[in-house]
Amino acid sequence: MRPEQAYELLTTHSRETAYLTSTIGLLHWDERTCIPAKGHAHRSSQLSFLAKVAHTMATDPRISEWLAAVEDSMLTNDPLSVEAVNIREWRRLYDRAVKIPVSLAVELARSASEGQTAWETARPRDDWDMFKPYLSWLVDLKREQAEAIGYENEPYDALLDYYEPYESAQRLEGIFQHLRQALVNLLDRIRGASNPDANAIRNCRFPIPDQESFAKEVAREIGYDFSAGRLDVSAHPFTQSIGPGDVRITTRYCEDSFSDAFFSVIHEAGHALYHQGLPLENWGTPICAPVSLGVNESQSRLWENLEAQSLPFWKHFYPQAQQRFAALHDLGLHQFYGAVNQVQPSLIRVDADEVTYNLHVLLRFELEVLLMRRELEVEELPEAWNEKMVTLLGLTPPDYSRGVMQDVHWSGGSIGYFPTYTLGNINAAQFFHQASAELDDLEAVLRQGEFRQLLEWLRANIHSQGSRYMPRDLVRHVTGEDPNPEYLIRYLERKYSELYRL
């Protein structure tokens, strides 16, 4: 077969697979936003069937023939050309997919589905004994999956590859170790100080329609295109890319909290801006996809934290917020800024602030690595969890549901996912630092509510690159160095030293 022809066939197959997976995306979005209560069982059957078709497509033996035809050829010399990148990624995805026997794929899907249902029942009852066998089953299967895929050093790496391709646990540990120490130290200093405005918007009322319209206005101003997306309500905020021209975000509202909905909208808008800025002319092939969760999360956290929780941001938006919300009429800008940046060690990751958040993640990452190494077993997990909570955050969970059973991820079979949250924060600070160095007086521009320059910089350097560079190469290409936690640490130190007068 001529290589050009093989490449064409690979492209068509890739695009058709993407039509299917983007359809699965819509089914998921609908399940969390629109579906009537009695529709869940059928949705689960639809999704199982489509997952089976997607697996069949991903492991189609013709892919191997087509790849052989293009890899042996001189189709392209440039490893960063669209063709070379697509071939590189098709190869990685195909080789990984065919290593999973169908029986294991089915068992993994079943255990994830049953595990999640068990978790939904067990967590409100704080019933660890009920959940434990499901988690053990899942962990055993994830170990089996890691063995099936293979790895050089750590079984964990085989799972990590699904979320952060080309990354390794060992390298992450190197980055995280330094961050861990710096955060524990910063938190220690914060504990001895106080942010006088921490509770300034407690017990205030923020009517939900106003929260919605304000969040939409801000999302629009930072660049989210509502004619290519929409904002809905779901139990947990998420971004769903359905295809070019259709990237949707969600949030949930709570009338007595300004922060819950607002910052999650900006977080999801950050993800969506990445999707909206991908090289869409190549949609349906690997180059037109977020390169990793660690880069994807850098985009959400950059907008959510480095932007929307910054003082320049509110210099621009606070007058509008005051106009919208009666609760803010008599509150000064700096008080408000202090209130939305309170640091408080807490038991629950999803409620955590910028400083403590990564400690929650590191705890999970460390436990996951041990589980995959078989140096920790599921029945030892609650104790190990609680010990680490004391070391990292100085807190002891009073029960399982605010401890080891708090997250949905493990119950759904996502092991290897958590570290990308912290990697995202590290990348975000590093990218933002670089943007500030390259753009003329970025802070002044942002203070005036001009987000165009920053967005264009992200578009040019990150979004439009898609998966051209491997994740670490992208960071190096954009910032000149490997992922380096120093930028995050410096950012947090500076911000919270000022806020807490350290």
Added chain:
Amino acid sequence: MRPEQAYELLTTHSRETAYLTSTIGLLHWDERTCIPAKGHAHRSSQLSFLAKVAHTMATDPRISEWLAAVEDSMLTNDPLSVEAVNIREWRRLYDRAVKIPVSLAVELARSASEGQTAWETARPRDDWDMFKPYLSWLVDLKREQAEAIGYENEPYDALLDYYEPYESAQRLEGIFQHLRQALVNLLDRIRGASNPDANAIRNCRFPIPDQESFAKEVAREIGYDFSAGRLDVSAHPFTQSIGPGDVRITTRYCEDSFSDAFFSVIHEAGHALYHQGLPLENWGTPICAPVSLGVNESQSRLWENLEAQSLPFWKHFYPQAQQRFAALHDLGLHQFYGAVNQVQPSLIRVDADEVTYNLHVLLRFELEVLLMRRELEVEELPEAWNEKMVTLLGLTPPDYSRGVMQDVHWSGGSIGYFPTYTLGNINAAQFFHQASAELDDLEAVLRQGEFRQLLEWLRANIHSQGSRYMPRDLVRHVTGEDPNPEYLIRYLERKYSELYRL
């Protein structure tokens, strides 16, 4: 292959195909209710791909082997057993699907898509010359499709089978001829009389949130289960069954019209009640499907017209409506009843009342049959249309967009669809007559807002039967006779003689 095994394989294949088609259903629903403006192009690509997969599944040659194994066997003696019905329908659908060459299927899909886009552009500009070549292309393809499928008497029958299986144009003509004459006569008499309350709710304001909550309340009272469905807004009202536990309806609101949204909600709820009452234990096999559009439409029209436009219905609901809408405070029940039952020949089918509606449909049916017989060509269509409008409704369309170009159906390739609207009205009156005969004092019960008996009767006699009986057999089974327009004629004569004091 053992017949039991073949039946099992057919069932699995059928269910998997249904997971796919129900997914396509969700994509359509989303496209008309939620999709952002820029998402349409991608949606169209998703749908084309999934249609291709569905076609491949429907023509899978293994179906033929499995069918051979079950048809030769004595799997069942009862032609009305679930197994026998499923085998009958799998055979019909398979034989029809394989007769369409893939090239024709692709061409049909393309012409439908391009035809609809052309219509959307041409209609607002009243540009018949622009639309005509697309319609000619479509009509040629539909003729080719009819030849490919084959027929005994009329090419039309091959197309009709998609919407009203086992029916024929000749038999419909027999039924419709009598109806046509009776309606023209009734309309003539109405033209010479007057309904004094016809304009009683013109120029009134009905706030949209109140319209929505009222329509929801009524839909719930007649039995629509909102925990297995939802009501949304779309440009044209429709019902989408996505699966068991998930049957959604839509409407559109206009602040100065009570009738537009309200009766369309009840219409769609009627369809949805049918879907919610199908034998769901067999979901994914043919027996668990509306048997035909003519029966499906009988369920929507029964609730919309025979119920929701009746006096007993408003005896129950009018006090609630008055409470909700200030515009009705000073209007009596009988005036309101007169207002929502105005008869007025008009150019546009979708705006037509109960009396004139079927004349619009008969016009289209007669033209379609001639087109398929090649006794009429597309370029003669506007003239033929206008002539029939004069004969049937006494009106001459002043332009194409209020004449031959008003409906979306032909532009999307739906030929053979229109007559099921009138068949639905005929069936509705016949079913309602039968229910009244079998249930004790139905009118009194309905006047008290008790819809349970009627719904249970429909559930037992029609909904739960699914596709067990062929459409005509179902009508015969339930009412003891073939579809007979006499019930519709008598119902209309009685109702409008009273209203118009004829």
